[in-house]
Amino acid sequence: MVSHQGDSGSLDRLFHALADTTRRDILRRCVHGDLSVSQLAAAYPMSFAAVQKHVTVLERAGLVSKRRHGREQLVLTEPEAVARARQALDDLDTLWRGRVARMSGLLAQEPQHPRTNPGTHEHRPKEGPER
Amino acid sequence: MVSHQGDSGSLDRLFHALADTTRRDILRRCVHGDLSVSQLAAAYPMSFAAVQKHVTVLERAGLVSKRRHGREQLVLTEPEAVARARQALDDLDTLWRGRVARMSGLLAQEPQHPRTNPGTHEHRPKEGPER
DNA sequence: CTAGCGTACAACCAAATGGTTTCACATCAA
DNA sequence: TTGATGTGAAACCATTTGGTTGTACGCTAG
Numbered sequence: 001m002v003s004h005q006g007d008s009g010s011l012d013r014l015f016h017a018l019a020d021t022t023r024r025d026i027l028r029r030c031v032h033g034d035l036s037v038s039q040l041a042a043a044y045p046m047s048f049a050a051v052q053k054h055v056t057v058l059e060r061a062g063l064v065s066k067r068r069h070g071r072e073q074l075v076l077t078e079p080e081a082v083a084r085a086r087q088a089l090d091d092l093d094t095l096w097r098g099r100v101a102r103m104s105g106l107l108a109q110e111p112q113h114p115r116t117n118p119g120t121h122e123h124r125p126k127e128g129p130e131r
Numbered sequence: 132m133v134s135h136q137g138d139s140g141s142l143d144r145l146f147h148a149l150a151d152t153t154r155r156d157i158l159r160r161c162v163h164g165d166l167s168v169s170q171l172a173a174a175y176p177m178s179f180a181a182v183q184k185h186v187t188v189l190e191r192a193g194l195v196s197k198r199r200h201g202r203e204q205l206v207l208t209e210p211e212a213v214a215r216a217r218q219a220l221d222d223l224d225t226l227w228r229g230r231v232a233r234m235s236g237l238l239a240q241e242p243q244h245p246r247t248n249p250g251t252h253e254h255r256p257k258e259g260p261e262r
Numbered sequence: 263c264t265a266g267c268g269t270a271c272a273a274c275c276a277a278a279t280g281g282t283t284t285c286a287c288a289t290c291a292a
Numbered sequence: 293t294t295g296a297t298g299t300g301a302a303a304c305c306a307t308t309t310g311g312t313t314g315t316a317c318g319c320t321a322g
Contacts, residue, residue, distance in 0.1 A: 015149040024223075027223060
């Protein structure tokens, strides 16, 4: 497997869309698909246009679709896009697991290159400076 | 159990760090943890400082850690952070699945309350200049 | 010790982001 | 028809991002 993802730009858009609290909240609210953009907008302390932009970002990432209902647009989250994002993370994890398996497999025949095995690595050496 | 993640800002940082092809590639290269920042930088068509900034973004998101080896800094990806991101996606998916189950189960006795009060939903509306 | 490498950080710049207000256009209700 | 409502898109602004170059500093090699 390790499906090497085709389009990196689409993944960029996907993760970028997920990288905002408001947008993730919109996704959560729209699993039912019965909220219009304006109903959605009423739930947030920002303008209608701002929420509309968030929805547009989600739409271009494939994370939601819109369905007309009269003059309203009902927003519906697309679980397949979420699955695509998860697949990318799974690929990373698989890579990591592969590394572990390979390490334990080669441990016998790779007799300790002086500083190859870090052993216990400490967690979070320090907090990076504010940028 | 749908662990409602505590810090939204940390998830923002996580997904933002993942939303760049170069950074995802760095993550892939650093599963083995034996590459220094300058070795890493040699692999990309940009300056050392640019790669260093990418590493900093990954570090602040918790996706990599650095380990000093002499005068070099070896970069190591942290699979636990990847798991955190995946957990967030799983929560979304669970929500979606729950919706399907609930719909087929409760369709008879839940006659569509038109609009749930927007104000009562906890949303954590981005306190302060967090962005 | 001195030279050089690897790293960190600052200053700077163009472009993108996230927000605002405003205007235009459909569509529904009366 | 008239008017209110829902949506979309533009212009604009402040801040962030992603890149550059330059400089300072720690560590290792000779």
